[in-house]
Amino acid sequence: MQKIVVGLSGGVDSSAAAAILHHQGYEVVGLTLWLMRGKGQCCSEGMxxxxxxxxxxxxxxxxxxxRDLFQTHIIDYLVExxxxxxxxxxxxxxxxxxxxxxxxxxASTELNINRIATGHYARVSYNSQCDRHQLKRAVDRTKDQSYFxxxxxxxxxxxxxxxxxxxxKSETRRIAAQYNLKTADKPESQDLCLVEANGSMRAxxxxYITGKKGEIVDPEGRVLGExxxxxxYTIGQRRGLGISAPEPLYVLSIDPGRNRxxxxxxxxxxxxxxxxxxVNWVSIAPPxxxxxxxxxxRYRSKPLPVTVVPLSSEPDPQIGTRVRLIFDEPIFGITPGQAAVWYSEDLLLGGGVIERQTT
Known part of the structure; x- marks a missing residue:
């Protein structure tokens, strides 16, 4: 009997994944990561x-x-x-x-198990021709999580x-109910775990960050507000600017040096x-x-045609491998820090982090 460790968050998806594998004959071991203190489906309630x-x-x-890993790689990362x-x-x-x-x-070191599973909606397979494990979109495109x-x-x-x-997704609920799982009717988490635990991303x-008042300006530097x-603020934000204008205004850029x-x-x-x-090239070798x-x-954005241009063959120690994305048509709301992920139909080719633009 093959052993497998299933990551359990306490939600219906991971619960159903564990039940499916258990009833397929796997010797399943549940594993929950304690990420932070406080309420939320990934924390005390979830455990x-x-x-x-x-x-x-x-x-x-x-x-x-x-918790230490989460503090370093997520909380400190977000705050910075x-x-x-x-x-x-x-x-x-x-x-x-x-x-x-x-x-x-x-799983490998402590339990001597070399297989893991989660409740993510995505698919993975091995392609012997290119000798790579390939990541694909889920069959249910409305729930596909390959982007993450x-x-x-x-x-x-x-x-x-x-x-x-x-x-x-509808079948996931049915499976959970079929096996009488406690989480079958558990509501979906609608926000990031940090938002759930704190009420909002702002809170x-x-x-962690002490607010410092500064100017809101137009592209010519004219002060419009404070x-x-x-x-x-985030790039592309429209609401909550506190500025009266004849036409909608959006956050174009954020200048930390001038606090603008x-x-x-x-x-x-x-x-x-x-x-x-x-950049991480996933399903194909770096071109x-x-x-x-x-x-x-962004996660829910429509896939748009693009040319992906490699910029370096040797990764930089600080920023890794880089590419330039050239869009067939202008795109609205490109946000530094967010992920850009490119596909060929259902096959996830690669992805990376959007850089701050210099123009």
């Missing part, structure tokens, strides 16, 4: 529900204290990013640095199983290209020539 699921399935359950005027995407960073890698390490998994390494992709990759950031801290927020009309928010750092693909610049 209790995960323990209950393991009791229902009759499988062992381990809890690993990952927002303080520098960018908008980091914590989920991809968390999957790479806090969840999958450490979970596989614990672009930074996983080949070692992790070779060890991970996604039982829900072929399963519609979370205000715990802000109470640049960490309260620059706003302007929508036309100034479009770009025809951007650069990406810390030496430009390739065509479809890119998403």
């Amino acid at each position: 209790v529900d995960a323990a209950h699921i393991c009791e229902q399935l009759g499988i062992p359950h381990y809890i690993v204290d990952s 990013g927002y303080g520098a005027g960018i908008t980091p995407l914590p989920c991809s960073q968390c999957n790479r640095a806090v969840k999958f890698g450490p979970m596989l390490g614990y 998994l672009y930074d996983l390494t080949q070692d992790i992709l070779g060890a991970v199983v996604f039982p829900l990759g072929e399963v519609p 979370f950031l205000d715990k 802000h109470d801290g640049i960490h309260h 927020v620059v706003v302007g009309d929508r036309d100034r928010m479009t770009q025809t290209e951007c650069t990406i750092r810390r 030496s020539e430009p390739i065509r693909a479809e890119v998403q610049i």
Whole structure:
């Protein structure tokens, strides 16, 4: 009987994944990461529900204290990013640095198990022709989470199983109910875990960053208003600017050096290209020539045609491998710190972090 460690958050998706594998004949071990103190489905409540699921399935359950990792790689990462005027995407960073890698390490080192699984909606397969494990979108495109998994390494992709990759979300609920799982009717988490625990991203950031008043200006430098801290603003933001204007204004850029927020009309928010750092080529080897693909610049954005141009063959120690994305048409709201992920149909080719633009 093959052993597998399933990451359990206490939600319905990971619970159903564990149940599916258990009833397929795997020897399942539940593993929950203790990420932070406080309420929220990934913390105290989630750990209790995960323990209950393991009791229902009759499988062992381990809890690993990952709070130091979460503090370093997520909380400090977010605070530093927002303080520098960018908008980091914590989920991809968390999957790479806090969840999958450490979970596989614990499974291998402490439990002598070399397979892991989670409740993510994505698919992974091995392509012998290119000798790579390939990441694909989930069958249920409305729930596809491959965007957040672009930074996983080949070692992790070779060890991970996604039982829900072929399963519609409605079927997940049915499976959980079929096995009488406690989480079958548990509400979905609608926010980031940090938002759930703190009430809002603003409240979370205000715990770590002291707001400093500064100017809100137009692109020519004319003062239009005042802000109470640049960490309260993100590129593309329209609401909550506190400025009266004849037409809608958007945050165009954030200048931490001058402690300024620059706003302007929508036309100034479009770009025809951007650069990406810390690129991870997932399903194909790093190309030496430009390739065509479809890119998403945020989780729910529509995939758009793009040319991906490699910029360096040797990764920089600080920013890794870089590419330039050249869009077929101007794109609105490209946000430094967020992830850009490019696909060929369902195949996730690669992804990286959007750099601050110099233009």
